[in-house]
Amino acid sequence: MVSFRTIAALGLAATVKADNILRFVSTDSTERTIYVTPNAGVEGHDPVTVAAGATVDVTLCAxxxxxxxxxSSGAANVPGMLAEVNFQGWNGLTYFDVSAIVDAADHDGVHLMYPAESQTPTSGCETFPCNNAYYLADDIQTKTTQETIIIVTLGSGSNSTSAKRSDASEGENFARNLVTGKN
Known part of the structure; x- marks a missing residue:
């Protein structure tokens, strides 16, 4: 027989929101440092190192x-390709995109973003340039998911996960302000 306490505990566990995670997956032989830049008033995260071929989870606040x-190891700290994300955004969705606006020539860092479980939709490219990333401020390229674990591939190598991704993503695209929080 199941007690009321057990049912209550199970109900409480079901209502606890999953962690917000950016899962960085290195696809080549380069060690990298990841810098997380939050919008004003949002809690950030200390830089983390992703070893060559490794996977590192970065847990972010609600x-x-x-x-x-x-x-990349030994390079100057100059932002390039961006992995942009808004967890629990409008309608509780996760909004994400790969942005080439800062430096479209950065082909060594962020390549693809996609939800961990469904693996669709995708943002970004296996090989740059492609039509699935932001290049101009008014591009309509932001993707959405209900998932809270987002894969971010690093480097131009392939692995079993990133090799399945294509440069033409499925799903609807949204305006960039939904991921940046700026109109």
Whole structure:
């Protein structure tokens, strides 16, 4: 027989929101440092190192909105391709995109973003340039998901996960202000 306490505990566990995670997956032989840049008033995260071929999870606060970029070992800390995300955004969805606006020539850092479980939709490219990333401020390229674990591939190598991704994503696109929080 199941007690009321057990049922209550199970109900409480079911209502606890999953962590917001950016899962950085290195697809080549380069070590990188990941810098997370939150929007004003949002809690950020200390830089983390992703070893060559490794996977590192970065857990972010509820309703996190901001971006992350990677710097290859030995390179100057100059932002390039951005992994932009808004967890628990409008309608409780996760909004994400790969943005080439800062430096479209950065082909060593962020490549693809997609939900961990469904693996669709995708944002970004296996090979740059492609038509599935932001290049201009008014591009309509932001993707949405209900998931709260987002894969971010780093580097131009392929692995079993990133090799399945295409440069033409499925799903509807949204305006960039939904991921940046700026109109």
């Amino acid at each position: 309703s996190f909105i901001g971006n992350a970029y990677s710097i």
